[in-house]
Amino acid sequence: MELLIRRLEASCALTDREKTALYNLPIHLREITGIQDIVREGDRPSQCCLLLNGFACRYKIVRGGLRQVLSFHVPGDTPDLLSLYLPVMDHNLGTLATGQVGFIPHQSIRRLIREHPRIGAALWRDTLIDGSVFREWLVGMGRRDAYARVAHLLCEIVTRMEVVGLAPEKCIRIPITQVAISDAVGVSAVHVNRVVKEMRNQRLIRWRGKSLTVSDWAKLKQAGDFDPAYLHLAS
Amino acid sequence: MELLIRRLEASCALTDREKTALYNLPIHLREITGIQDIVREGDRPSQCCLLLNGFACRYKIVRGGLRQVLSFHVPGDTPDLLSLYLPVMDHNLGTLATGQVGFIPHQSIRRLIREHPRIGAALWRDTLIDGSVFREWLVGMGRRDAYARVAHLLCEIVTRMEVVGLAPEKCIRIPITQVAISDAVGVSAVHVNRVVKEMRNQRLIRWRGKSLTVSDWAKLKQAGDFDPAYLHLAS
DNA sequence: CGAAGGCTTGATAGACCTCAAACACAGTGG
DNA sequence: CCACTGTGTTTGAGGTCTATCAAGCCTTCG
Numbered sequence: 001m002e003l004l005i006r007r008l009e010a011s012c013a014l015t016d017r018e019k020t021a022l023y024n025l026p027i028h029l030r031e032i033t034g035i036q037d038i039v040r041e042g043d044r045p046s047q048c049c050l051l052l053n054g055f056a057c058r059y060k061i062v063r064g065g066l067r068q069v070l071s072f073h074v075p076g077d078t079p080d081l082l083s084l085y086l087p088v089m090d091h092n093l094g095t096l097a098t099g100q101v102g103f104i105p106h107q108s109i110r111r112l113i114r115e116h117p118r119i120g121a122a123l124w125r126d127t128l129i130d131g132s133v134f135r136e137w138l139v140g141m142g143r144r145d146a147y148a149r150v151a152h153l154l155c156e157i158v159t160r161m162e163v164v165g166l167a168p169e170k171c172i173r174i175p176i177t178q179v180a181i182s183d184a185v186g187v188s189a190v191h192v193n194r195v196v197k198e199m200r201n202q203r204l205i206r207w208r209g210k211s212l213t214v215s216d217w218a219k220l221k222q223a224g225d226f227d228p229a230y231l232h233l234a235s
Numbered sequence: 236m237e238l239l240i241r242r243l244e245a246s247c248a249l250t251d252r253e254k255t256a257l258y259n260l261p262i263h264l265r266e267i268t269g270i271q272d273i274v275r276e277g278d279r280p281s282q283c284c285l286l287l288n289g290f291a292c293r294y295k296i297v298r299g300g301l302r303q304v305l306s307f308h309v310p311g312d313t314p315d316l317l318s319l320y321l322p323v324m325d326h327n328l329g330t331l332a333t334g335q336v337g338f339i340p341h342q343s344i345r346r347l348i349r350e351h352p353r354i355g356a357a358l359w360r361d362t363l364i365d366g367s368v369f370r371e372w373l374v375g376m377g378r379r380d381a382y383a384r385v386a387h388l389l390c391e392i393v394t395r396m397e398v399v400g401l402a403p404e405k406c407i408r409i410p411i412t413q414v415a416i417s418d419a420v421g422v423s424a425v426h427v428n429r430v431v432k433e434m435r436n437q438r439l440i441r442w443r444g445k446s447l448t449v450s451d452w453a454k455l456k457q458a459g460d461f462d463p464a465y466l467h468l469a470s
Numbered sequence: 471c472g473a474a475g476g477c478t479t480g481a482t483a484g485a486c487c488t489c490a491a492a493c494a495c496a497g498t499g500g
Numbered sequence: 501c502c503a504c505t506g507t508g509t510t511t512g513a514g515g516t517c518t519a520t521c522a523a524g525c526c527t528t529c530g
Contacts, residue, residue: 413508414507424508424509425510425511428509428511431509
């Protein structure tokens, strides 16, 4: 819960009373092992999930079986908050590796919003930032080449992990495979691999196994045309 | 205002008291002539706009001057509702042709939300549908070819105009140029033209000047892999 | 230690881009 | 009424980014 608060406060401060209300939310912990769906397209969830540990992603499967990843999520995110007001899911949400999530009943969140309108506003704002990220991805898909798209995505993930304190020295644990990245940026896995190779050659990143460190943040940002404004962080 | 209510009711019914409150919102009308920006990236609006007449689109300009259109808007839409909680705009909003918009002060909307929580929920929901549309566009950009993307876009526009009663017999007035479409689907204008030509040859659409009619809705839907579920309409 | 999944690399092919020029059409002014 | 202009549409030809197919390699894990 600490994580969620930290993230909400990245945009606007909360009072102690509000923080207490958040701490007092009933939350049902669950360990999700491996790659597994949390919610599926067509479901009608009665709770929202808070990602505590590990990575998650939202995705759709299109006619033909191709997969499109819509967003990646880091600890502290509430990826299906939208189910509060959009009863039937229009996409899937799944983990990328073993991780821990907490489930909070819709009912409790609704009461929280009623009693603490400022938290309601913060949550609404959170879903709006979600939308902003989609817009930025759209720009990438439409107007940036494969190299820039991958660079941009890496910048985004590192930045968002920094917000919750999980990217010391621009170094992160990233359980995202190149295939998953290819599903996200709309490029074949083979081509993603070539792009990553090029980035290594250019000494922008070091990436071995699940450990990614950005060696040249300035150049990576430039390569990805990355401007964090769309994340609407307070700082 | 009739339009906005009709659109909000497409997802959940409103009481008379709530409708009255909406009707009583102060609204400042303005005629926008030709292609012109309503709000720009970086602005800090103090009011939201309600599109009354004509078409609008949201877009970003990327490094290099290329434009990416993020969404199209039909009468009844409130394209910058997000400025309520995201103070600085991360994209531009402009008209596509002469049209009429109404401006409503943030302050009035905030009071409305406070006094009528169900309207607040409906508006929140509205911004969530916005996000859902972005997700669907992402799927298109990543996993559908040019032909399907254009077909999908036309299906979406027609469907959304039907909601506000502006598409009798699948025939609409569409002041969107092929260039604008190309900026939206991430394909060159030349290629959009070839795709449109092919659709005409296949007798899916008739499109002359500003008048577009879908002659074969079933086939167009199929070509675009269009499933309106993502629009979260009540019906 | 074997198997499975992920990564890497090469070769060929295709969708789409860019450049360039002609054409259609609406609005303007003489 | 008609030339003029500007925007939008249409068509052709060559080029490029990226996909697809195919194979070998490397890690991780049971």
